[in-house]
Amino acid sequence: MATLDHASRLHGLRAQAEALDADDSLRHLREEFNIPTTADVKRKTLLAGDRSNDAHVDETAPCTYLCGNSLGVQPKRTATRIQQYLATWATQGVQGHFKQLEDSPLPTWLDADHRAAKMMAPIVGAEEAEVAAMQTLTANLHLLMSAFYRPDPNGRHKIILESKAFPSDHFAVLSQIRHHGLSPETSMVTIESPFAEDPIISTYDIQALISKHAADTALILLPGIQYYTGQLFDIPTITAYARKHGIFIIWDLAHAVGNVPLSLHDWDVDAAAWCTYKYLNGGPGCIGGAFVHSRNSLVTTLITDDEPERGYGNRLSGWWGNDKGTRFQMETKFHPVKGAAGFQVSNPSVLDITSLCASLELFELAGGMVPLREKSKRMTAFLEECLSLMSDDAKKLFRTITPSDPGQRGAQLSLLLGDGLLDATMHGLEEHGIIVDERKPNVIRVAPAPLYNNFKDCVSFVEALESALLAVQKAK
Template sequence: MEEAIELDSRYKTLKEEFSVPTFGSFGIPGDADTKTTYLCGNSLGLMPLAIRRAINDELDAWGERAVDSHFRHPGLDDGKTNWMDIDLPVIPLIKDIVGAQEDEVAIMGSLTANLNALMVAFYKPQGKRTKILFEKGSFPSDYYAIFNQLRLNSLDPQTDMIQMEPRKGEYTLRTQDIISQIESHSETLALVLLPGIQYYTGQLFDIEVITRVAKSHGIIIGWDLAHAVGNVPLKLHDWGVDFAVWCSYKYLNSGPGAISGIFVHSSHGTNEEDKYMPRLAGWWGNNASTRFKMMEFFDPIQGALGFRQSNPSVIDVVSVHASLKLFQEYGGIGKLREKSVALTRYLETLLKDSPYFNNTEYGFKILTPDDPEDRGAQLSLLFFPRTTDSTPGIMDDIHQFMTHRGVICDERRPDVIRIAPVPLYNTFQDVFHAVEVLNSAFDTKSPKSS
């Protein structure tokens, strides 16, 4: 524990800015006021305390001026924004997190709705180029979106989906294998769609290199950055990514199901030639100066804002805004990444010191890559014995033991637990305690102790 305390003295934490569940609020026996050790930000980030204030301010505006708050917000003198433009102050904050120009990002929709919308705009099968390359084992929502985009274009998912999977005996995809797939299918690929970070293994893909290879063959490439935004530094503009989508409820800590975001590279839709590219459209993507003239003429805003369809949820947007201010307060995504690498490395070191590490009879192994450049803030642990058709594995028991002792992380059935120390609010002492509890779980559940 001494090392954890010393490491915590080196790195800033904003834990006091977040609402951390307690044993009492979580329904765990013990001292009701004791805070849990929350290591589940890769699934749902903790609530910033500022969000409650931000939402209440907008509820007050609704109560005081109702519809007039769209144009005459009662809090203008205190820095509030008219609802007509409520999402615009978020743009300068999010652009730095994803490495974009201001005209390349928009706050809108939900993750999969945005993915579908951008696939409608960017997936244009023509001639031999009809196929979509993605990973086997991708998040199911991505699979469903790809499957049905093919069907909407009267194509056969059985022949036009190309799925990659790790080599036999491996858990993650090698960058060279992805490149080889792109190159071998370069004449038939219309789209490459990959996750920035694989949700199950925690692998961080080499977005820059993979994007460069796809673009060299004239292939459109998009990224699902649900687990990457707010987790690792990104340079979407410089890397030449065509489009990307993300959610804001994981590392961006904006609340369950909160409004999401998109990136559209400035090479698309920001010049007169591309301005009218076909897309799913609505009035919030139309020229703001003529929006309320109700004209039957679509004059899209240039850039990502032109892909918006409906006016955004005010409550959602101010939640994102309040959360992103904490990134700014910390010093930006680069500073957070420095701490994140140290936190995750410390977690890895403690796990590898466990007597149960790499024990495939009774123990666990780490699925996530060893190299910090190939991962974010998450380590995925595979537990043994594993689940079979006839017998349950050990993972459920281990997860339940940890939860009942206030260590909150998530499970991915049948045999994986994901542990994610988030640098904004997790500490090295959190990590030390979590591994202590994990080892105790094995000690208690061991066949030798029964």
């Protein structure tokens, strides 16, 4: 039911998107990625040739991929770096651990995790030694909690987290509490939004709950960006408030790392963990990252001391966290590497790290998080503007639950649809070659990633969303 005025508005948005894309100093980075084509996402085979779905689909036209908050697309250089890794393995065997090849850009396998940590450190605003490429997100949360959650049933024993935290965070907290012989009913405190229809949690709400439970709280676990709403929490303010009350705080940065600038060291964050397959584009289930502030990872003794284990904080330990200088001497006396690397357990997957570092090279080409964040703010604001110019009939079928303040959100807008609209709307979007993320029962998460998305993607999504919503409404 598009009117002439409505068609005119859409035409104006397309023209505005073209101008914004032409003025984008980061637009060249899009060519560094393999963005699936519309034909790819409709295909039921790995290789081209299956045209059973739509013989008229343009085989080269990219789909509109706005799902970097779930899985980033593949950098083109990933295949090159992995082939170099495979060639090293094929020609060098075990020597790849120590032998640096003159014509390879890859580090030795022994130093691969150090390379990844060095490249991630500026993205999270940390000293190089405060970052480790290790394990996966929830495993890292468990490792951090095993080191820093030391509950006293008669004193500090509670863990504070938000009520709508990602389920894996809930599971980790519950199991840690039970592991110490405590009950979640008395040792877990959840932060609730004070408004039934508004899932946003203010900094004041969080501070108020911390104050209420400060005397018996041992640990706080919060997300940097809330996965469901896309809300960016005030990490420095909340961290300072927790530390003022003597409470150790861990941040789950799954949706924040590579999305917004972070200054974990300067903000005095205790510890943090993240995955690398969302905005960092490391690939499905890729190796995770961890941050431990330098004051929490001190090693004050030498391995030659009589009791070196007294010179560092306790943690679950394994041989890859052992001092690199003696790691291969097969000593049974554990003495950790200084910094976050001393919290590693097993030797990391070099295949994973190779894939991750291929993408991290592109963050360096972009000039770091500052220019990426500036583009992200412009792009998310433009997406918001496009949504506001939809027809009234379409706009009444959803509302945005992500904060409108750019300082309180990252690249994601979460759209809360009317009851019963999600499945058919998602199907309609897929028919238009739009890839976004759904969260049952009725939320669509849209995330324009500044490394590879453009302003035209925002217009394409809104046009398809309007068409899908109106079609669903008409069919009801």
